[in-house]
Amino acid sequence: MKPVVHIVDDDESYRTATARLLSAYGIRVEVYESGDAFLARLPGCEPGCVLLDLQMPGRSGLQVQHQLSELAPLLPIVFLTGQGDIKAGVDAMKAGAQDFLEKPSSGAVLMETIQHALAQYERRRTEYERQQQMRTLVAGLSAREAEVFGLVVRGHLNKQIAYALGISERTVKVHRHQVMEKLGARSLAEAVSIAADIGLDHGQVRRDAK
Incomplete structure:
Protein backbone atom coordinates (compact mmCIF):
# COMPACT_ATOMS: atom_id res chain seq x y z
CA MET A 1 0.00 0.00 0.00
CA LYS A 2 1.37 3.38 -1.03
CA PRO A 3 2.08 5.65 1.98
CA VAL A 4 0.15 8.87 2.54
CA VAL A 5 1.51 12.18 3.81
CA HIS A 6 -1.15 13.99 5.85
CA ILE A 7 -0.72 17.79 5.83
CA VAL A 8 -2.46 19.45 8.78
CA ASP A 9 -2.14 23.25 8.59
CA ASP A 10 -4.55 26.17 8.81
CA ASP A 11 -2.56 28.08 6.17
CA GLU A 12 -4.34 27.25 2.92
CA SER A 13 -1.54 28.57 0.70
CA TYR A 14 1.03 26.39 2.49
CA ARG A 15 -1.23 23.32 2.34
CA THR A 16 -1.81 23.78 -1.36
CA ALA A 17 1.82 24.48 -2.29
CA THR A 18 3.16 21.59 -0.23
CA ALA A 19 0.54 19.17 -1.54
CA ARG A 20 1.41 20.12 -5.13
CA LEU A 21 5.12 19.68 -4.49
CA LEU A 22 4.71 16.25 -2.90
CA SER A 23 2.27 15.13 -5.58
CA ALA A 24 4.85 16.09 -8.22
CA TYR A 25 7.19 13.58 -6.54
CA GLY A 26 4.51 10.88 -6.80
CA ILE A 27 3.56 10.98 -3.11
CA ARG A 28 -0.05 10.51 -2.03
CA VAL A 29 -1.26 13.51 -0.05
CA GLU A 30 -4.26 14.33 2.13
CA VAL A 31 -4.82 17.85 3.44
CA TYR A 32 -6.69 19.13 6.51
CA GLU A 33 -7.37 22.70 7.61
CA SER A 34 -7.25 21.93 11.33
CA GLY A 35 -6.31 19.35 13.92
CA ASP A 36 -9.99 18.67 14.56
CA ALA A 37 -10.61 17.99 10.86
CA PHE A 38 -7.69 15.57 10.78
CA LEU A 39 -8.81 13.68 13.88
CA ALA A 40 -12.36 13.49 12.52
CA ARG A 41 -11.02 11.76 9.39
CA LEU A 42 -8.28 9.83 11.13
CA PRO A 43 -6.78 7.33 8.68
CA GLY A 44 -6.87 3.60 9.24
CA CYS A 45 -3.95 1.22 8.94
CA GLU A 46 -2.38 2.68 5.81
CA PRO A 47 1.29 3.65 6.08
CA GLY A 48 2.31 7.28 6.14
CA CYS A 49 3.30 10.25 8.26
CA VAL A 50 1.86 13.59 9.41
CA LEU A 51 3.05 17.11 8.67
CA LEU A 52 1.46 18.91 11.59
CA ASP A 53 1.40 22.66 12.18
CA LEU A 54 2.40 23.42 15.74
CA GLN A 55 0.31 26.57 16.16
CA MET A 56 -3.25 26.39 14.85
CA PRO A 57 -6.62 27.83 15.88
CA GLY A 58 -8.63 25.37 17.92
CA ARG A 59 -6.78 22.21 18.85
CA SER A 60 -3.02 22.84 18.85
CA GLY A 61 -0.45 20.63 17.23
CA LEU A 62 0.69 19.37 20.62
CA GLN A 63 -2.89 18.45 21.53
CA VAL A 64 -3.26 16.56 18.25
CA GLN A 65 0.04 14.82 18.95
CA HIS A 66 -1.28 13.65 22.31
CA GLN A 67 -4.41 12.24 20.66
CA LEU A 68 -2.40 10.49 17.97
CA SER A 69 -0.18 8.81 20.55
CA GLU A 70 -3.31 6.91 21.62
CA LEU A 71 -5.28 6.63 18.37
CA ALA A 72 -2.55 6.13 15.74
CA PRO A 73 0.78 5.58 17.51
CA LEU A 74 2.52 4.22 14.42
CA LEU A 75 2.21 7.47 12.45
CA PRO A 76 5.37 9.60 12.77
CA ILE A 77 4.79 13.33 13.23
CA VAL A 78 6.85 16.07 11.62
CA PHE A 79 5.95 19.39 13.22
CA LEU A 80 5.78 22.54 11.13
CA THR A 81 6.98 25.61 13.00
CA GLY A 82 7.13 29.30 12.17
CA GLN A 83 10.28 31.36 12.32
CA GLY A 84 11.47 31.93 15.87
CA ASP A 85 9.44 28.97 17.15
CA ILE A 86 12.35 26.55 17.34
CA LYS A 87 12.02 25.98 21.09
CA ALA A 88 8.44 24.82 20.66
CA GLY A 89 9.62 22.42 17.95
CA VAL A 90 12.28 21.01 20.24
CA ASP A 91 9.70 20.56 22.99
CA ALA A 92 7.48 18.71 20.54
CA MET A 93 10.30 16.33 19.65
CA LYS A 94 10.86 15.63 23.31
CA ALA A 95 7.19 14.65 23.46
CA GLY A 96 7.72 12.09 20.70
CA ALA A 97 7.67 13.92 17.36
CA GLN A 98 9.82 12.44 14.60
CA ASP A 99 11.22 15.81 13.48
CA PHE A 100 10.30 19.43 12.91
CA LEU A 101 10.58 21.78 9.96
CA GLU A 102 10.77 25.55 10.07
CA LYS A 103 8.45 27.12 7.49
CA PRO A 104 9.26 27.80 4.78
CA SER A 105 11.77 25.06 3.97
CA SER A 106 13.27 23.94 0.69
CA GLY A 107 11.78 21.10 -1.30
CA ALA A 108 14.93 19.03 -0.81
CA VAL A 109 14.78 19.40 2.98
CA LEU A 110 11.06 18.62 2.99
CA MET A 111 11.51 15.45 0.93
CA GLU A 112 14.44 14.25 3.03
CA THR A 113 12.45 14.78 6.22
CA ILE A 114 9.45 12.93 4.83
CA GLN A 115 11.57 9.99 3.69
CA HIS A 116 13.03 9.70 7.18
CA ALA A 117 9.53 9.79 8.67
CA LEU A 118 8.24 7.09 6.31
CA ALA A 119 11.24 4.92 7.14
CA GLN A 120 10.43 5.43 10.82
CA TYR A 121 6.86 4.28 10.15
CA GLU A 122 8.17 1.03 8.65
CA ARG A 123 10.39 0.42 11.67
CA ARG A 124 7.49 1.06 14.03
CA ARG A 125 5.18 -1.21 12.03
CA THR A 126 7.72 -4.04 12.00
CA GLU A 127 8.24 -3.74 15.76
CA TYR A 128 4.48 -3.55 16.40
CA GLU A 129 3.84 -6.70 14.35
CA ARG A 130 6.63 -8.51 16.17
CA GLN A 131 5.18 -7.51 19.54
CA GLN A 132 1.70 -8.63 18.49
CA GLN A 133 3.13 -11.98 17.44
CA MET A 134 4.84 -12.36 20.81
CA ARG A 135 1.63 -11.42 22.65
CA THR A 136 -0.23 -14.10 20.70
CA LEU A 137 2.38 -16.70 21.62
CA VAL A 138 2.26 -15.75 25.32
CA ALA A 139 -1.54 -15.82 25.26
Whole structure:
Protein backbone atom coordinates (compact mmCIF):
# COMPACT_ATOMS: atom_id res chain seq x y z
CA MET A 1 0.00 0.00 0.00
CA LYS A 2 1.37 3.38 -1.03
CA PRO A 3 2.08 5.65 1.98
CA VAL A 4 0.15 8.87 2.54
CA VAL A 5 1.51 12.18 3.81
CA HIS A 6 -1.15 13.99 5.85
CA ILE A 7 -0.72 17.79 5.83
CA VAL A 8 -2.46 19.45 8.78
CA ASP A 9 -2.14 23.25 8.59
CA ASP A 10 -4.55 26.17 8.81
CA ASP A 11 -2.56 28.08 6.17
CA GLU A 12 -4.34 27.25 2.92
CA SER A 13 -1.54 28.57 0.70
CA TYR A 14 1.03 26.39 2.49
CA ARG A 15 -1.23 23.32 2.34
CA THR A 16 -1.81 23.78 -1.36
CA ALA A 17 1.82 24.48 -2.29
CA THR A 18 3.16 21.59 -0.23
CA ALA A 19 0.54 19.17 -1.54
CA ARG A 20 1.41 20.12 -5.13
CA LEU A 21 5.12 19.68 -4.49
CA LEU A 22 4.71 16.25 -2.90
CA SER A 23 2.27 15.13 -5.58
CA ALA A 24 4.85 16.09 -8.22
CA TYR A 25 7.19 13.58 -6.54
CA GLY A 26 4.51 10.88 -6.80
CA ILE A 27 3.56 10.98 -3.11
CA ARG A 28 -0.05 10.51 -2.03
CA VAL A 29 -1.26 13.51 -0.05
CA GLU A 30 -4.26 14.33 2.13
CA VAL A 31 -4.82 17.85 3.44
CA TYR A 32 -6.69 19.13 6.51
CA GLU A 33 -7.37 22.70 7.61
CA SER A 34 -7.25 21.93 11.33
CA GLY A 35 -6.31 19.35 13.92
CA ASP A 36 -9.99 18.67 14.56
CA ALA A 37 -10.61 17.99 10.86
CA PHE A 38 -7.69 15.57 10.78
CA LEU A 39 -8.81 13.68 13.88
CA ALA A 40 -12.36 13.49 12.52
CA ARG A 41 -11.02 11.76 9.39
CA LEU A 42 -8.28 9.83 11.13
CA PRO A 43 -6.78 7.33 8.68
CA GLY A 44 -6.87 3.60 9.24
CA CYS A 45 -3.95 1.22 8.94
CA GLU A 46 -2.38 2.68 5.81
CA PRO A 47 1.29 3.65 6.08
CA GLY A 48 2.31 7.28 6.14
CA CYS A 49 3.30 10.25 8.26
CA VAL A 50 1.86 13.59 9.41
CA LEU A 51 3.05 17.11 8.67
CA LEU A 52 1.46 18.91 11.59
CA ASP A 53 1.40 22.66 12.18
CA LEU A 54 2.40 23.42 15.74
CA GLN A 55 0.31 26.57 16.16
CA MET A 56 -3.25 26.39 14.85
CA PRO A 57 -6.62 27.83 15.88
CA GLY A 58 -8.63 25.37 17.92
CA ARG A 59 -6.78 22.21 18.85
CA SER A 60 -3.02 22.84 18.85
CA GLY A 61 -0.45 20.63 17.23
CA LEU A 62 0.69 19.37 20.62
CA GLN A 63 -2.89 18.45 21.53
CA VAL A 64 -3.26 16.56 18.25
CA GLN A 65 0.04 14.82 18.95
CA HIS A 66 -1.28 13.65 22.31
CA GLN A 67 -4.41 12.24 20.66
CA LEU A 68 -2.40 10.49 17.97
CA SER A 69 -0.18 8.81 20.55
CA GLU A 70 -3.31 6.91 21.62
CA LEU A 71 -5.28 6.63 18.37
CA ALA A 72 -2.55 6.13 15.74
CA PRO A 73 0.78 5.58 17.51
CA LEU A 74 2.52 4.22 14.42
CA LEU A 75 2.21 7.47 12.45
CA PRO A 76 5.37 9.60 12.77
CA ILE A 77 4.79 13.33 13.23
CA VAL A 78 6.85 16.07 11.62
CA PHE A 79 5.95 19.39 13.22
CA LEU A 80 5.78 22.54 11.13
CA THR A 81 6.98 25.61 13.00
CA GLY A 82 7.13 29.30 12.17
CA GLN A 83 10.28 31.36 12.32
CA GLY A 84 11.47 31.93 15.87
CA ASP A 85 9.44 28.97 17.15
CA ILE A 86 12.35 26.55 17.34
CA LYS A 87 12.02 25.98 21.09
CA ALA A 88 8.44 24.82 20.66
CA GLY A 89 9.62 22.42 17.95
CA VAL A 90 12.28 21.01 20.24
CA ASP A 91 9.70 20.56 22.99
CA ALA A 92 7.48 18.71 20.54
CA MET A 93 10.30 16.33 19.65
CA LYS A 94 10.86 15.63 23.31
CA ALA A 95 7.19 14.65 23.46
CA GLY A 96 7.72 12.09 20.70
CA ALA A 97 7.67 13.92 17.36
CA GLN A 98 9.82 12.44 14.60
CA ASP A 99 11.22 15.81 13.48
CA PHE A 100 10.30 19.43 12.91
CA LEU A 101 10.58 21.78 9.96
CA GLU A 102 10.77 25.55 10.07
CA LYS A 103 8.45 27.12 7.49
CA PRO A 104 9.26 27.80 4.78
CA SER A 105 11.77 25.06 3.97
CA SER A 106 13.27 23.94 0.69
CA GLY A 107 11.78 21.10 -1.30
CA ALA A 108 14.93 19.03 -0.81
CA VAL A 109 14.78 19.40 2.98
CA LEU A 110 11.06 18.62 2.99
CA MET A 111 11.51 15.45 0.93
CA GLU A 112 14.44 14.25 3.03
CA THR A 113 12.45 14.78 6.22
CA ILE A 114 9.45 12.93 4.83
CA GLN A 115 11.57 9.99 3.69
CA HIS A 116 13.03 9.70 7.18
CA ALA A 117 9.53 9.79 8.67
CA LEU A 118 8.24 7.09 6.31
CA ALA A 119 11.24 4.92 7.14
CA GLN A 120 10.43 5.43 10.82
CA TYR A 121 6.86 4.28 10.15
CA GLU A 122 8.17 1.03 8.65
CA ARG A 123 10.39 0.42 11.67
CA ARG A 124 7.49 1.06 14.03
CA ARG A 125 5.18 -1.21 12.03
CA THR A 126 7.72 -4.04 12.00
CA GLU A 127 8.24 -3.74 15.76
CA TYR A 128 4.48 -3.55 16.40
CA GLU A 129 3.84 -6.70 14.35
CA ARG A 130 6.63 -8.51 16.17
CA GLN A 131 5.18 -7.51 19.54
CA GLN A 132 1.70 -8.63 18.49
CA GLN A 133 3.13 -11.98 17.44
CA MET A 134 4.84 -12.36 20.81
CA ARG A 135 1.63 -11.42 22.65
CA THR A 136 -0.23 -14.10 20.70
CA LEU A 137 2.38 -16.70 21.62
CA VAL A 138 2.26 -15.75 25.32
CA ALA A 139 -1.54 -15.82 25.26
CA GLY A 140 -1.26 -19.38 23.93
CA LEU A 141 0.44 -20.61 27.12
CA SER A 142 -1.61 -22.70 29.51
CA ALA A 143 -2.37 -21.24 32.94
CA ARG A 144 0.42 -23.29 34.56
CA GLU A 145 2.90 -22.47 31.80
CA ALA A 146 2.10 -18.79 32.21
CA GLU A 147 2.79 -19.04 35.95
CA VAL A 148 6.12 -20.71 35.28
CA PHE A 149 6.97 -18.16 32.59
CA GLY A 150 6.18 -15.29 34.95
CA LEU A 151 8.49 -16.67 37.63
CA VAL A 152 11.23 -17.61 35.16
CA VAL A 153 11.47 -14.09 33.73
CA ARG A 154 11.70 -12.71 37.26
CA GLY A 155 14.84 -14.78 37.75
CA HIS A 156 13.51 -17.57 39.97
CA LEU A 157 15.33 -20.90 39.98
CA ASN A 158 13.50 -24.14 39.19
CA LYS A 159 13.45 -25.20 42.85
CA GLN A 160 12.07 -21.81 43.88
CA ILE A 161 9.34 -22.07 41.24
CA ALA A 162 8.50 -25.60 42.38
CA TYR A 163 8.11 -24.42 45.98
CA ALA A 164 6.04 -21.38 44.99
CA LEU A 165 3.63 -23.40 42.85
CA GLY A 166 3.56 -26.55 44.98
CA ILE A 167 4.79 -28.82 42.21
CA SER A 168 7.89 -30.93 41.70
CA GLU A 169 11.07 -29.51 40.25
CA ARG A 170 10.84 -32.07 37.46
CA THR A 171 7.38 -30.76 36.54
CA VAL A 172 8.76 -27.24 36.51
CA LYS A 173 11.43 -28.31 34.05
CA VAL A 174 8.79 -29.84 31.77
CA HIS A 175 6.68 -26.68 31.83
CA ARG A 176 9.74 -24.51 31.35
CA HIS A 177 10.75 -26.51 28.30
CA GLN A 178 7.24 -26.23 26.87
CA VAL A 179 7.24 -22.46 27.44
CA MET A 180 10.55 -22.03 25.66
CA GLU A 181 9.33 -24.17 22.76
CA LYS A 182 6.05 -22.28 22.37
CA LEU A 183 7.73 -18.88 22.51
CA GLY A 184 10.60 -19.88 20.26
CA ALA A 185 13.05 -18.70 22.94
CA ARG A 186 16.47 -20.32 22.81
CA SER A 187 17.69 -18.93 26.12
CA LEU A 188 16.56 -17.36 29.36
CA ALA A 189 17.73 -14.00 28.06
CA GLU A 190 15.41 -14.31 25.04
CA ALA A 191 12.47 -15.25 27.30
CA VAL A 192 13.13 -12.21 29.49
CA SER A 193 13.43 -10.04 26.38
CA ILE A 194 10.04 -11.25 25.11
CA ALA A 195 8.39 -10.37 28.42
CA ALA A 196 10.04 -6.95 28.46
CA ASP A 197 9.25 -6.19 24.82
CA ILE A 198 5.52 -6.76 25.25
CA GLY A 199 5.42 -5.03 28.62
CA LEU A 200 4.30 -7.99 30.67
CA ASP A 201 5.11 -8.37 34.32
CA HIS A 202 4.47 -11.52 36.36
CA GLY A 203 0.96 -10.50 37.38
CA GLN A 204 -0.06 -9.66 33.82
CA VAL A 205 1.22 -12.98 32.51
CA ARG A 206 -1.00 -14.82 34.95
CA ARG A 207 -4.07 -12.67 34.26
CA ASP A 208 -3.72 -12.97 30.49
CA ALA A 209 -3.19 -16.72 30.46
CA LYS A 210 -5.90 -19.00 29.16
